[in-house]
Amino acid sequence: MSSCVFERSEYEERIKKTKDAMAAENIDVMISTLPQNMFYLSGYDCGSFYVHQGVIISLDKAEPIWFGRGMDANGARITTWLSHENIREYADDYVQSLYKHPMDFVGDIIKEHHWETKTIGLEMDQYYLTAKAYLSLKNSLPKATFKDANLLVNWIRLIKSDNEIAYMKQAGKIVEKAMAVAMESIKPGVRQCDVAAQVLHAQMAGTESFGGNYTSVFPVMASGIGTTAAHMSWSDVPYNKDEVSYLEIAGCRKRYHAPLCRTIYTGTPPPHLADKAAFVIDGLNKTLEYIKPGVTCESVEAIWRSAISKSNIVKKQRMAYAIGIGYPPDWGEQTASMRPGDKTMLEPNMAFHMIPAIWQKYEDKNDIGFVISESFVVTEYGCDTLADFPRKLFVSQ
Amino acid sequence: MSSCVFERSEYEERIKKTKDAMAAENIDVMISTLPQNMFYLSGYDCGSFYVHQGVIISLDKAEPIWFGRGMDANGARITTWLSHENIREYADDYVQSLYKHPMDFVGDIIKEHHWETKTIGLEMDQYYLTAKAYLSLKNSLPKATFKDANLLVNWIRLIKSDNEIAYMKQAGKIVEKAMAVAMESIKPGVRQCDVAAQVLHAQMAGTESFGGNYTSVFPVMASGIGTTAAHMSWSDVPYNKDEVSYLEIAGCRKRYHAPLCRTIYTGTPPPHLADKAAFVIDGLNKTLEYIKPGVTCESVEAIWRSAISKSNIVKKQRMAYAIGIGYPPDWGEQTASMRPGDKTMLEPNMAFHMIPAIWQKYEDKNDIGFVISESFVVTEYGCDTLADFPRKLFVSQ
Numbered sequence: 001m002s003s004c005v006f007e008r009s010e011y012e013e014r015i016k017k018t019k020d021a022m023a024a025e026n027i028d029v030m031i032s033t034l035p036q037n038m039f040y041l042s043g044y045d046c047g048s049f050y051v052h053q054g055v056i057i058s059l060d061k062a063e064p065i066w067f068g069r070g071m072d073a074n075g076a077r078i079t080t081w082l083s084h085e086n087i088r089e090y091a092d093d094y095v096q097s098l099y100k101h102p103m104d105f106v107g108d109i110i111k112e113h114h115w116e117t118k119t120i121g122l123e124m125d126q127y128y129l130t131a132k133a134y135l136s137l138k139n140s141l142p143k144a145t146f147k148d149a150n151l152l153v154n155w156i157r158l159i160k161s162d163n164e165i166a167y168m169k170q171a172g173k174i175v176e177k178a179m180a181v182a183m184e185s186i187k188p189g190v191r192q193c194d195v196a197a198q199v200l201h202a203q204m205a206g207t208e209s210f211g212g213n214y215t216s217v218f219p220v221m222a223s224g225i226g227t228t229a230a231h232m233s234w235s236d237v238p239y240n241k242d243e244v245s246y247l248e249i250a251g252c253r254k255r256y257h258a259p260l261c262r263t264i265y266t267g268t269p270p271p272h273l274a275d276k277a278a279f280v281i282d283g284l285n286k287t288l289e290y291i292k293p294g295v296t297c298e299s300v301e302a303i304w305r306s307a308i309s310k311s312n313i314v315k316k317q318r319m320a321y322a323i324g325i326g327y328p329p330d331w332g333e334q335t336a337s338m339r340p341g342d343k344t345m346l347e348p349n350m351a352f353h354m355i356p357a358i359w360q361k362y363e364d365k366n367d368i369g370f371v372i373s374e375s376f377v378v379t380e381y382g383c384d385t386l387a388d389f390p391r392k393l394f395v396s397q
Numbered sequence: 398m399s400s401c402v403f404e405r406s407e408y409e410e411r412i413k414k415t416k417d418a419m420a421a422e423n424i425d426v427m428i429s430t431l432p433q434n435m436f437y438l439s440g441y442d443c444g445s446f447y448v449h450q451g452v453i454i455s456l457d458k459a460e461p462i463w464f465g466r467g468m469d470a471n472g473a474r475i476t477t478w479l480s481h482e483n484i485r486e487y488a489d490d491y492v493q494s495l496y497k498h499p500m501d502f503v504g505d506i507i508k509e510h511h512w513e514t515k516t517i518g519l520e521m522d523q524y525y526l527t528a529k530a531y532l533s534l535k536n537s538l539p540k541a542t543f544k545d546a547n548l549l550v551n552w553i554r555l556i557k558s559d560n561e562i563a564y565m566k567q568a569g570k571i572v573e574k575a576m577a578v579a580m581e582s583i584k585p586g587v588r589q590c591d592v593a594a595q596v597l598h599a600q601m602a603g604t605e606s607f608g609g610n611y612t613s614v615f616p617v618m619a620s621g622i623g624t625t626a627a628h629m630s631w632s633d634v635p636y637n638k639d640e641v642s643y644l645e646i647a648g649c650r651k652r653y654h655a656p657l658c659r660t661i662y663t664g665t666p667p668p669h670l671a672d673k674a675a676f677v678i679d680g681l682n683k684t685l686e687y688i689k690p691g692v693t694c695e696s697v698e699a700i701w702r703s704a705i706s707k708s709n710i711v712k713k714q715r716m717a718y719a720i721g722i723g724y725p726p727d728w729g730e731q732t733a734s735m736r737p738g739d740k741t742m743l744e745p746n747m748a749f750h751m752i753p754a755i756w757q758k759y760e761d762k763n764d765i766g767f768v769i770s771e772s773f774v775v776t777e778y779g780c781d782t783l784a785d786f787p788r789k790l791f792v793s794q
Binding site (some may be wrong): 049069071074092124128130134135192202203206210225232235237238317334338357 | 442443444445446447466467468469471472474475476488489490492493498509512519521522523524525526527528529530531532535545553588589590591593594597598600601602603607609610611616619622623625626627628630631632633660713714715725726729731734736748756783789
């Protein structure tokens with residue numbers, strides 16, 4: 001009945017790696033509540049993450065235990081590779097109740113397995129492990145030792161299997177199509193929401209061979225002064241003449257994401273924007289050329305910083321971050337970032353979104369942004385971008 | 398420069414109500430991290446909720462303080478009504494750092510205002526207040542008293558202004574269009590992802606008079622055995638002949654949501670499904686007829702339970718919940734629910750999603766779901782549904 005994305009052996013490999021990492025950290029039982037990690041470990045793929053749920057992995061038990069709301073248990077039976085006895089559902093009166101908490105139910109599962117005096121790992125800084133969830137669990141298990149295992153599973157996800165990379169490349173094909181639609185349809189007088197509609201259509205329709213899945217972040221679409229900001233969305237006003245706009249969108253295939261950003265100007269770009277674009281694109285090209293196994297994330301960022309050093313561009317934020325599986329509200333993996341101090345060494349089958357976005361301060365009308373990006377996978381000798389899309393400032397008249 | 402959705406006076410009214418509720422709970426300072434509440438109180442509307450951010454309201458300060466990541470401060474300047482001095486940004490090295498936490502930065506703001514010995518309210522069981530965020534704040538402010546104010550602002554949102562209801566009605570018009578597209582395009586041989594593409598297109602294109610915004614939940618679309626589960630999404634396989642499918646989608650206008658569910662059968666519906674549909678629709682109709690100010694949520698649910706008592710339908714979950722502003726991952730307000738024990742009394746301008754969904758267990762091929770819903774606003778004498786869409790089991794041949 002299960003409709004898992006991968007073969008059982010791939011999940012078993014992931015569980016083994018997780019248990020090895022747990023053992024190295026002296027963690028006996030791991031409760032993973034991040035939807036990305038639930039999907040990675042169990043296959044679970046339903047949009048139910050607005051209620052408390054997770055998977056429990058114990059060193060002394062072969063399979064994980066899924067826990068969640070009763071109405072989602074069939075979703076777990078359909079999408080995971082787990083035995084039905086390891087799908088544990090709580091009653092609906094636990095949901096948003098003043099009197100009991102789903103983590104009381106999880107505490108009971110822990111006790112049933114005699115794990116209540118063990119060291120339990122939690123993803124302490126992830127959405128979906130709330131302050132109350134933590135306190136409820138602690139209250140329910142007074143003899144347990146809790147340990148922060150925030151990114152333990154995320155770091156295992158950093159190096160992808162070839163099967164995972166194949167989905168990321170399909171996601172790259174999807175985002176090519178969606179970005180092409182955007183660049184063709186942004187024109188003065190066209191409503192922003194109508195461009196958004198076409199972009200979302202392209203993201204889901206995918207190609208003739210494979211369709212798209214929902215992205216973990218809705219399209220970021222900004223125009224004019226909005227391009228000074230990082231996470232604006234569209235309105236229903238029409239695009240203006242002589243205005244800059246950018247999009248940050250992704251293709252998603254079986255939850256694997258390939259993000260891409262491009263900027264477009266409706267008219268003849270002002271020289272200060274064209275100059276900025278030329279510097280950033282040159283920096284992006286040089287940085288991508290440098291990528292190969294064995295170099296560190298911070299050394300990649302240094303190449304970028306050196307490339308733009310002759311411009312007046314200031315880029316305060318990290319310029320790339322690891323990507324892979326995505327669920328709302330984010331497609332970032334929260335592992336390696338290309339920024340000073342990050343000494344992660346690149347290896348084949350790591351994947352990143354390199355986004356040297358320039359949002360600028362906003363003080364006068366020249367303060368407009370320029371945003372371009374590439375997603376790529378590290379290969380044996382260099383890197384492959386996931387999408388093949390012109391690297392330029394687009395112009396629409 | 399601000400592009401707020403409402404007049405300043407409406408925000409000031411909301412702040413006043415929040416301060417009154419805080420005073421009643423002996424809370425001096427409230428830190429609200431739920432994006433819905435940030436939008437409600439400050440107007441902030443950017444997709445940046447994957448990093449730590451929030452608004453701080455103190456009884457002794459007129460305006461809230463927004464805090465967030467540096468790259469989002471311009472988004473706050475553009476979308477909120479706040480003075481720029483009350484927009485406080487943290488540096489990028491706080492983001493997903495092992496060494497410092499954005500809540501250290503928030504602690505510094507609290508100390509700067511001499512609030513470090515006060516009683517501070519937190520939304521303890523909301524995504525976006527993680528266990529680590531709580532512990533970091535507690536560590537930063539050892540003399541403060543923390544109090545759970547989980548739904549303090551949510552309950553203020555329960556009764557909408559006429560301006561808010563106007564946006565919800567527009568959202569209802571949008572979801573009518575999106576659901577019509579779905580019911581027309583689901584046919585044997587059509588790929589599920591191509592229907593999803595059309596639904597999303599309709600959700601964003603909206604009407605000629607107003608466009609749609611992104612919904613806080615992606616379309617739930619399930620077919621066959623997937624209709625036994627609550628939160629599945631589409632694949633790229635084609636719809637089959639003689640198969641049941643349902644959608645749960647919303648229209649969104651300026652962050653206000655109007656959800657709607659309908660079920661469709663590709664062929665002649667089997668009698669057990671047609672019977673189930675007739676019972677549920679009759680129950681839904683009777684329950685909606687009962688709605689008026691002064692009745693309690695649990696009494697509404699009792700009407701529904703009585704209406705289906707002669708069928709073999711089992712409905713374990715709450716059958717309606719309050720709606721309004723939505724951000725990922727949810728459009729539920731987390732306040733009133735129509736379920737036993739909820740004594741909230743209905744008042745005009747409350748809004749609910751009534752979803753008497755029957756997902757069923759899954760044991761044999763007859764175990765397929767039937768899902769229909771209406772979103773409505775309570776009026777002076779009864780209720781108005783937000784969408785006007787046929788209440789029936791749809792059929793496609």
